[in-house]
Amino acid sequence: MKVVDGHKMENIHFKWTKNLKPIEYIDSNETFRIKIPDSSTDQIKEYFTDDDAKNIDATMLDAAVGPFFVNNAEPGDTLKVTINNLETGNFGWSQTLHNFGLLSEEFSDELIIWEIRNNKIRSRRKNFLENMSFDARPFLGIIGTAPQSGEFPMIPPQSFGGNMDNRHLKKGSVLYLPVNVSGALISFADPHALQGDGEVTGTAVETSCEAEITVEVIKNTKTDYPRIVNYENDNISGKFVNTMGINNNIYEAAKIAVREMIKYLENRGFKRDEAYILCSIIGNLKISEIVDVPNFVVTLSMPEL
């Protein structure tokens, strides 16, 4: 099995563009492993304090490991990405920030380091969420394919995925992404040990991870926006479908997510009006990401019918 180490600079990138040299070639249905640095690209250490964190290089944030060239993937195909496994590092961090996040203007810069052990997350900062423990729920904040044209920064999510920060991108989840260029040029980044819908401070429990991924090319099937299928959702068992709308307006993003679900249900044989009503009665609109300005992610989540 191929293993790629994203802690090496030659294996990461900081822009979404088709003009990147692939770091690896992968066949459809091939499984591979990736070591993925945290969103600071290994800059934040487990002994860091607030002051240390202020001095990190902001141009080094959200490095993506890749791109991987997927053999036989062509524009108009869909890439099916299965997250077989995720193993986080043994520490993580979260921040409040004065210049990023939903209430950024109301907070100053503070850092908390978390210990991650046996799938439990515990604060390592004195008098700060001390003695509290949370179950880890690891996921990948960033999975994206290359855009057909243009060059985009890492942080805003796009119709081709990228920094979706959607907590449903966890072990066992299957992500469907558009293929816009030959080889798809898919990349992975931004592991999180725990986050709610929204990621309101702008950071989750940021951590490094090792991921095992399988990609599969679905020929001649166009995908406009990312979609996640998983088998457990908010601790509810069963199979779920999650369509996403990504836009710089949350209301428009919600509309896109609903339209995407309607299309999905139509493909499964439902009438358009039936699908719309199903969205209203069993579909849940979640603000998956509200901080990666200028774009937001709204997910419509419902049990598979």
Added chain:
Amino acid sequence: MKVVDGHKMENIHFKWTKNLKPIEYIDSNETFRIKIPDSSTDQIKEYFTDDDAKNIDATMLDAAVGPFFVNNAEPGDTLKVTINNLETGNFGWSQTLHNFGLLSEEFSDELIIWEIRNNKIRSRRKNFLENMSFDARPFLGIIGTAPQSGEFPMIPPQSFGGNMDNRHLKKGSVLYLPVNVSGALISFADPHALQGDGEVTGTAVETSCEAEITVEVIKNTKTDYPRIVNYENDNISGKFVNTMGINNNIYEAAKIAVREMIKYLENRGFKRDEAYILCSIIGNLKISEIVDVPNFVVTLSMPEL
């Protein structure tokens, strides 16, 4: 136990204002029962078709049963409203509409009648979601107190509650509302048998119900926006706190919901920065209501700590 019949015109109203005569006086901690019509105010019958539904009187929508004068409730107090029980009627309905709902411009007017029996919901329309069955999850779309001033239509939710369409207002839930005028003047309406976060078509499974409610006055405790505490959330057991932001801008509504949760957690002894980080890592932003224009409801939901 007092029983009020909201199917009688003298017991319902169509505006939020303090200038309404109370239909009943209730003591703090008193439990009472209310028969609540569906959101069409009994206009839609179980034999109705698309065409019948087009002729209903739109000025009769979302009638609220009340107001109830709660003895000893004064401005600056908080009203604690416990939903002890909800029993729906034996049929419900949903619509797509050309002039209401998230994708209204993309749909025409269609009506589906549902049978509700043994807590199961089934389509009664031929070739339309036929043979599908859903578990009922009844809740009240509307619970509100009177505003301090002004007169407001029923549909847009407000900081004093009203048409929140928040599916967490179900049996066993506890809702905290502001008291803006003497007696609070609380009203109830809009029973739903099933709805997802968002209510995207503009209708849920609309139905009538009989509700058993207990109100309690919490003296000298100010509440700015509604908050729900419940003991099960999305089928996950445990106790949850749900703060709401209500605004004509979804982004601003999300900010309010987060600020409300931060205030709540600060009252429970957390530092402000701790609270903000908790919102990011275990708080889920839900779009509870995206159709009751011009206002939207964003809920931040998290396990009670």
